[in-house]
Amino acid sequence: xxxxxxxxxxxxxxxxxxxxxxxxxxxxxxxxxxxxxxxxxxxxxxxxxxxxxxxxxxxxxxxxxxxxxxxxxxxxxxxxxxxxxxxxxxxxxxxxxxxxxxxxxxxxxxxxxxxxxxxxxxxxxxxxxxxxxxxxxxxxxxxxxxxxxxxxxxxxxxxxxxxxxxxxxxxxxxxxxxxxxxxxxxxxxxxxxxxxxxxxxxxxxxxxxxxxxxxxxxxxxxxxxxxxxxxxxxxxxxxxxxxxxxxxxxxxxxxxxxxxxxxxxx
Amino acid sequence: xxxxxxxxxxxxxxxxxxxxxxxxxxxxxxxxxxxxxxxxxxxxxxxxxxxxxxxxxxxxxxxxxxxxxxxxxxxxxxxxxxxxxxxxxxxxxxxxxxxxxxxxxxxxxxxxxxxxxxxxxxxxxxxxxxxxxxxxxxxxxxxxxxxxxxxxxxxxxxxxxxxxxxxxxxxxxxxxxxxxxxxxxxxxxxxxxxxxxxxxxxxx
Numbered sequence: 001x002x003x004x005x006x007x008x009x010x011x012x013x014x015x016x017x018x019x020x021x022x023x024x025x026x027x028x029x030x031x032x033x034x035x036x037x038x039x040x041x042x043x044x045x046x047x048x049x050x051x052x053x054x055x056x057x058x059x060x061x062x063x064x065x066x067x068x069x070x071x072x073x074x075x076x077x078x079x080x081x082x083x084x085x086x087x088x089x090x091x092x093x094x095x096x097x098x099x100x101x102x103x104x105x106x107x108x109x110x111x112x113x114x115x116x117x118x119x120x121x122x123x124x125x126x127x128x129x130x131x132x133x134x135x136x137x138x139x140x141x142x143x144x145x146x147x148x149x150x151x152x153x154x155x156x157x158x159x160x161x162x163x164x165x166x167x168x169x170x171x172x173x174x175x176x177x178x179x180x181x182x183x184x185x186x187x188x189x190x191x192x193x194x195x196x197x198x199x200x201x202x203x204x205x206x207x208x209x210x211x212x213x214x215x216x217x218x219x220x221x222x223x224x225x226x227x228x229x230x231x232x233x234x235x236x237x238x239x240x241x242x243x244x245x246x247x248x249x250x251x252x253x254x255x256x257x258x259x260x261x262x263x264x265x266x
Numbered sequence: 267x268x269x270x271x272x273x274x275x276x277x278x279x280x281x282x283x284x285x286x287x288x289x290x291x292x293x294x295x296x297x298x299x300x301x302x303x304x305x306x307x308x309x310x311x312x313x314x315x316x317x318x319x320x321x322x323x324x325x326x327x328x329x330x331x332x333x334x335x336x337x338x339x340x341x342x343x344x345x346x347x348x349x350x351x352x353x354x355x356x357x358x359x360x361x362x363x364x365x366x367x368x369x370x371x372x373x374x375x376x377x378x379x380x381x382x383x384x385x386x387x388x389x390x391x392x393x394x395x396x397x398x399x400x401x402x403x404x405x406x407x408x409x410x411x412x413x414x415x416x417x418x419x420x421x422x423x424x425x426x427x428x429x430x431x432x433x434x435x436x437x438x439x440x441x442x443x444x445x446x447x448x449x450x451x452x453x454x455x456x457x458x459x460x461x462x463x464x465x466x467x468x469x470x
Contacts, residue, residue, distance in 0.1 A: 226334060
């Protein structure tokens with residue numbers, strides 16, 4: 001073999017080694033599929049602060065993972081933590097999160113969704129995880145905030161939950177156990193999977209209302225009931241006056257007759 | 267004035283006089299007691315919201331509304347329970363006892379209204395406490411007046427069952443009506459948002 005041929009062979013081997021090494025350095029972390037997720041949103045002013053807990057199947061804790069989101073988060077939503085998590089963006093929307101090392105098979109992510117209440121219809125920026133994991137969304141916060149999902153989402157209203165048809169009870173229970181989820185009394189969490197219908201709708205839409213907003217309708221009805229009750233009492237009071245006088249007259253007459261009868265007895 | 271004295275005597279546990287033995291007269295007393303309660307409740311409402319003119323004026327409507335509608339909500343369930351219990355006696359006996367207990371409770375509110383207003387204006391700490399305490403005192407006293415009236419006029423222990431239903435239903439209605447009518451006091455209380463946060467707060 002000539003020197004020139006040796007050099008060419010060495011260059012080819014080096015190039016092959018460099019090419020083989022390059023993709024390994026730039027490769028994203030392995031995509032992790034979630035077992036279950038809970039997204040707890042707290043409404044603060046116009047924003048929602050999300051605290052998402054994701055449970056993974058048994059895995060090597062030391063390896064970084066990527067969690068892909070089923071629906072890109074709304075523009076402006078930011079990932080606030082934890083330190084080992086990095087947002088993967090497509091333009092200005094978060095589409096995935098890279099996590100250095102999930103500990104104990106779980107990770108807790110924090111997001112802030114600004115301007116959630118500005119639109120007439122609220123769009124929840126809950127980071128729904130891609131895949132068929134059962135996910136629970138619970139929103140509360142300022143002024144007794146409550147989220148009422150769009151009926152088109154087709155969730156079934158059960159006692160204390162809004163459940164996507166097809167999510168069996170045991171899977172819901174398993175998700176709740178895995179994430180140690182205890183909703184506050186009065187909360188009505190949404191239980192769903194990021195199925196194609198949810199993805200096609202771009203996530204979860206609905207109405208985000210405060211207690212004061214919800215009670216407006218009831219207050220009007222109660223006001224009417226109050227006026228009717230007063231009017232009824234007033235009318236009853238007036239109408240019974242005559243009947244009461246008649247009763248009194250009958251009672252006095254009866255007493256007089258009894259007295260007469262007693263006086264007339266030998 | 268005659269009705270006021272009579273209702274006061276009934277609230278104090280007196281027997282119904284002979285001239286109140288007729289059904290119409292008893293129902294008239296019930297209506298009179300509830301109408302008088304509205305005025306007493308409005309007085310307390312004025313005092314409790316006294317730091318803000320708009321709140322005080324709104325309370326003239328809100329507090330009587332809460333009192334009257336909670337009482338009205340309790341009547342059907344209470345009377346049904348009385349009937350199902352098969353207790354001897356007249357239905358108007360228990361109705362009169364109930365109405366006079368509402369009368370007595372709101373009279374306590376009205377009597378405490380001046381001191382509630384005074385503290386509300388002069389103490390940021392004691393004012394709200396006294397306001398809530400006066401309401402709780404009125405509730406407790408009203409319940410005691412009701413139980414005593416029922417037992418004294420009915421003379422049957424079984425009557426405690428409809429009495430309990432009356433009280434529980436009224437309290438349950440009161441809790442949600444207070445939430446719907448809030449704010450009644452300027453401060454946010456655990457009753458401001460109804461049963462859900464109240465139970466959460468108690469659990470915590």
